[in-house]
Amino acid sequence: MSEKISCDFLVIGGGAAGFFAAIRAAEAKPDTKVIILEKGRDVLQKVKVSGGGRCNVTHACFDARELVKNYPRGSKALHGPFSRFQPGDTIGWFDQRGVRLKIEEDGRMFPVTDNSQTIINCLTQAAAKAGVEVRTGENATQFSPPKTPGGTWQVAAQSGHVFQSKNLMVATGSSPRIWELLRELGHRIVPAVPSLFTFNIKDKRLTDLMGLSVPSAAVRVLGEKLSATGPLLITHWGMSGPGILRLSAWGARILAEKNYAFDIEVSWLNYSPDEMAEELNGFKLASPKKFVTSQCPFPTLPRRLWESLVAAAGIATDLRWADLGKDKLRKLATELGAGRYRVSGKSTFKEEFVTAGGVDLDEVNFKTFESKLHPGLYFGGEVLDIDAITGGFNFQAAWTGGWLVGTAVGQT
Secondary structure (H helix, E strand, C coil): CCCEEEEEEEEECCCHHHHHHHHHHHHHCCCCCEEEEECCCCCCHHHHHHHHHCCCCEECCCCHHHHHHHCCECHHHHHHHHHHCCHHHHHHHHHHCCCCEEECCCCEEEECCCCHHHHHHHHHHHHHHHCCEEEECCCEEEEECCCCCCCCEEEEECCCCEEEEEEEEECCCCCHHHHHHHHHCCCCEEEEEECCEEEECCCHHHCCCCCCEEEEEEEEECCCCEEEEEEEEECCCEEECHHHHHHHHHCHHHHHHCCCEEEEEEECCCCCHHHHHHHHHHHHHHCCCCECCCCCCCCCCCHHHHHHHHHHCCCCCCCEHHHCCHHHHHHHHHHHHHEEEEEECEEECCCCCCEEEEECHHHEECCCCEECCCCCEEECHHHECCECCCCCHHHHHHHHHHHHHHHHHHCC
16 A cells, blocks of 8 residues: 655755755755655765765856856746846855855856865755655656646655645656656656757768867857857867757757757868868968978867868978968968868767756746646746757756745645
8 A cells, every 4th residue: 555645845856946945945944844856866976976076066157147148948037037046146055054155267167165065064964953754765757737726746756655745846857757747747847858969970180089188169060150169179089068958058959950960170170161261371471491380380289180180281390481382371261261071970978968958948937837738837947948058057957946845835
């Protein structure tokens, strides 16, 4: 016989959004009984692996109008929520609990310990102090809405337990199984596609250059209005780095439709071919006796990458700058400023996998993140059709959503 367990607020999913909502609700109304269900053995696993194990908590962007520009999906919906709880509030929340965050040069924010366990400890301790019950190994298998207004949700778990709660939050990330349960409740689910991924490129210009990077490249997808700038990293598989990941986020659906086979144009220093030709001409006049291959004019361009691109332009290793003809110079300027590469596939981050897709945003009240179809049903995190570029923005959406859900529940 199944055991029935009642509470005031039931959260399905022990991730960032779920924990934040549970803590907020329990702190806002201390007599509220709050339970988090997590199907795995451990909670906050994305927090643990994010940022290479350092946890990119948020981003130092404190203007809601600017902040939303980092969300390919969800920017319009998040403007109001970010006006109520933004990165400054996140910083303050953790600071009040003894966790200081630091700002890195690119705006990303991490705990000063550079250890994601600091964030996990903070959240789990805050939950315990607020009286939140965390139950791991509880896999929700069915949701049943209240039969009468103001009634309770029934959530069946694989363990045989049935949880009853007036307020239910679904914060399970990009789970197809949970999306299917929500679809059965009448919610429209936007089909999921990968949002953050690297480009698989097999090109002799990149052979044996894995690990080399440039600080500011410009990349665009040929035939589409898709472009991005930022650091670019050459990998075993092709290209990665913030510039590529931004492009993958903004182009998630378009690139999926192309089955991840398309051409890109790379400006390694974010110069146009004309600007590059002008720079090369200037160096040619200043250093005529030096060899082109061994003398790179650009300090931020790795030497081995320069040598590869010089070879790709058909320039001999013993050619001096003074002897570099107009055609060869132009070819080198094109390699540097508009090199074309064929993308034939993608590679995704396993633990940090982010998707575009989820609950249709038109069906959510973003003052509280409550379902417009079912009162008492709330959403948070990646279960919604919201995703961002890298840099702490996905976590910020989770903190904001969780805080607003917890606030709403705490007031009921």
